[in-house]
Every structure is written in structure tokens, then in C-alpha cells.
């Protein structure tokens with residue numbers, strides 16, 4: 442008899458791999474094949490407390506470590522991440538399912554946040570103004586908060602954790618990461634490379650788990666701030682519970698991103714752009730384009746090209762470079778998506794490309810690119826985040842209609858206009874309600890030196906991740922007014 446051994450993952454606390462105290466586990470399958478990769482422990486409050494204690498012990502010395510020295514360790518980390526790019530991308534494809542090209546893109550976007558974090562001596566600098574009154578000077582000084590926690594989603598196993606801990610740690614905080622239980626393997630690699638860079642023990646800790654581990658973080662008195670990225674209902678819970686426990690919280694939530702297509706756009710580039718934004722990473726991106734509002738004048742021509750190009754997309758294992766659409770994360774998510782497609786049909790939208798027809802040789806959780814035309818805003822497929830390669834197209838009379846319709850969404854993460862007119866682009870920028878806006882840019886995800894966050898139900902909090910917002914979130918200020926006799 443052949444016995445197969447599947448690894449039970451461990452937590453990483455105080456610089457060591459340790460077993461979770463919980464015997465409960467969840468399987469981690471490869472979404473492309475359904476094959477079991479590992480079992481992830483569902484850690485509880487005891488494990489969280491151990492990790493928080495380790496972070497709390499490491500904090501005083503880490504906070505006292507001069508800022509340039511902290512930065513130097515991040516340079517080393519940056520170098521190791523760059524050297525490991527290919528391997529990291531392969532792990533992402535294996536546990537998340539996105540194509541290797543998308544995974545390499547994610548690795549790059551994650552690395553860019555570490556680049557940002559290396560410039561903390563500049564970013565953390567305070568302000569000073571001499572002579573604010575006769576013989577009196579004023580200044581602002583920035584300090585770390587203490588122990589900070591991060592809770593991350595499955596869809597960017599590398600980029601989203603890197604939105605959090607490098608900057609928090611560069612600012613002098615110590616960190617507890619609760620990665621997604623659906624993509625826990627890459628998180629372990631990030632922690633291993635972190636310690637290979639020479640960071641002191643306890644500065645970064647990783648606890649695997651789900652709901653119970655999260656609630657342990659939200660309630661822990663030692664934790665000063667929580668960064669969360671995930672779905673809207675959970676983001677709301679994190680924000681409400683975390684703030685009720687006196688913590689600073691930033692909770693980036695779900696989305697339904699819209700593109701407005703104008704008659705004066707570059708049609709070919711617009712079609713390619715919408716396809717990349719709607720079906721790349723199987724639509725499992727918080728910045729995926731899930732609704733297109735196309736102006737009637739160009740709608741038929743646009744739809745014809747969009748449908749023709751979409752039909753060419755190959756679906757299958759993300760390791761093969763010819764595949765554009767990889768699997769969805771889990772079988773239950775696939776069932777939910779199939780249900781949404783059936784709902785769209787029942788609601789009366791025209792199903793022009795049906796991803797349910799997709800045939801692959803593999804056992805994974807595949808749904809092909811799907812396009813609905815003549816969608817209306819009272820339909821569920823227009824309103825809900827489906828988080829899959831399912832695109833809804835609405836037809837509008839003009840730019841104003843497109844903007845008004847988009848602004849009816851509960852969500853307001855990203856929005857894009859495709860146009861050849863500066864005037865249209867300017868009107869769009871001024872009138873659209875979205876945190877991140879693109880003009881002829883397919884996925885307007887800001888670079889790491891700008892902040893990243895949406896509006897409305899896409900974000901709970903005040904300060905976004907990354908950029909100056911990130912530094913402000915992870916630091917507190919003292920304002921000094923001084924006179925010397």
C-alpha cells in the first residue's frame with residue numbers, strides 16, 4: 442500500500458516553525474487539479490496570543506533600532522525576493538491557480554512595496570517650523586505603534602501581505618500576519634526569506650487559521666492596529682470589532698469595478714484592455730473590470746469585437762503559457778459562480794459567451810470567460826461582486842448616463858474610461874465616485890508610492906495601504922512646541 446504524506450503547515454512564531462495548538466485543519470488543494478497540497482491548521486486564540494507575545498517582546502528593541510538600519514535589512518529582503526521571483530510565482534500559481542504570467546506580475550507588484558519600504562528614513566521624517574512665536578519652535582515627530590496585525594485574502598497571496606508588513610516593520614512596529622487559509626504556502630515562503638535577510642526574532646510572526654484566529658487578533662489588547670483586505674461583509678466586521686476594541690483599522694473590501702467605453706475610444710486597445718481586466722486572474726481581482734457601460738453609438742461594433750476576441754481565450758492550468766483563464770480558487774466558489782450565470786439568464790440578460798461550456802482535460806475548478814449583454818442595474822449580476830471571469834455589459838446613451846449608472850453601485854473601488862477625448866476624461870475624473878480611476882488604463886491599480894483604497898462599501902477606514910497613507914497608518918505623531926530660556 443502506498444501511503445501519501447501531506448504536510449500539515451506550521452505557524453512561524455518568534456523566528457521558529459511551531460505546531461499550532463489546534464488539531465483542526467483545512468485542506469489546501471491545487472485549484473488547477475483538485476490535488477491536495479497541504480493541510481492548514483485552524484489556529485485559535487492561544488496561538489494568536491503566543492504570536493502577539495513574541496511580537497510584543499521583540500518590539501522595544503526593534504523600535505529602538507535606528508531607521509536606516511531597519512531599512513538596510515529591507516534592502517537585503519528585497520534582494521532575496523528578487524532572486525526568488527520565479528519560485529515565488531510558481532508557488533502562487535500552484536496554490537491560487539492564476540496563470541504564471543499573472544503570478545509574475547503579482548510578484549513584481551509585491552516587490553515594489555518592499556522598494557517603497559526601504560525609503561522609510563525619508564517617509565517617516567517629521568516636520569519642523571522654527572520661530573512659530575518669538576523664540577519658540579514647532580515640530581512633528583513620528584513613532585511606531587507597537588504590535589500590528591495583518592489579515593489577508595486568497596487572491597493576492599504575495600502582494601497583499603507585502604502591502605502590510607514591510608512598511609509596518611520598517612516604521613518600527615512588529616507584526617502578526619494571519620494569511621488566507623486558502624493560500625497559506627506562499628505566506629510561509631515570505632516569512633522564511635524575511636528571516637534569511639537577518640531580521641531579529643519575533644519581528645514578523647505568521648499564524649495560520651480562519652475566523653477564530655481573526656477574532657483572536659481583533660480582541661487582543663496588545664494589538665494596536667489591524668490591516669485587513671478581503672470581502673465586504675468580513676471587512677465591515679473587522680472594522681466594527683477592531684475599532685470597538687480601541688484599535689486603528691484599515692479594512693479594504695470587495696468591489697464591482699466599471700469601465701465606460703466612449704465612441705471615440707481606440708476600439709482595438711479598448712477590447713484588449715477590457716479582456717485583460719475582466720478575465721485576467723480569472724476575474725479574482727479586487728480591481729477586475731466586471732461591468733462595461735458602452736455608449737450605444739459604438740456598442741454593436743464593440744460587442745462584436747469583444748465576443749470574437751473572448752472566444753479565443755484558452756482556459757486551463759495556469760502553468761501552461763497558452764492558457765489565459767486559470768481555475769477559480771475552490772469548487773464551492775465555482776458552484777456559486779455557475780449559480781450567478783444561471784441567475785443572469787433568469788434575469789433576462791443576453792448570454793453571449795457562456796463560460797459553463799468550457800472544456801478542459803483537468804479536474805480543477807474551471808469556469809471560462811463569460812459575457813452578458815443588455816444587463817440592467819436592477820439585476821443581481823450588475824449589483825453583486827461575483828469574483829470570477831463574468832462580465833456584464835450595459836448600454837448607455839452618453840457619458841453622463843455611464844457615470845450616473847456607475848455611481849449607483851454600492852462599491853467604489855476602481856473605474857476606468859476608454860476615450861480619445863481629454864474633455865471626456867476630465868469629466869469622468871471629476872464626476873465618478875471611485876477610489877482609483879483609470880483613463881485608457883485597464884487595471885488602474887496605483888503604484889506602491891501612491892496609496893491604495895476605494896470608497897463606499899469598498900473601504901472601511903481613513904488611511905489606505907501603501908504610499909504616505911501607509912506610513913501614516915503605521916505611525917503615531919507627537920507635536921512638540923518648545924522654548925529654551
Ligand code: NAD
Nearest residue numbers: 593594595620621651652655671672675693694695696727
Ligand atoms: P474573505 O473575506 O473571505 O477572507 C479574507 C480574510 O478574512 C481571510 O484571511 C479569512 O480567513 C478571513 N475571514 C473570512 N471569513 C471570516 C469571518 N467570518 N470572520 C473573521 N475572519 C474571516 O476574502 P477572500 O475571499 O479571501 O478574498 C476575496 C475578497 O477580497 C474579494 O471580495 C475582493 O474584492 C477582496 N479584495 C479586496 C481588495 C481591495 O484592495 N479592496 C484587494 C484584494 C481582495
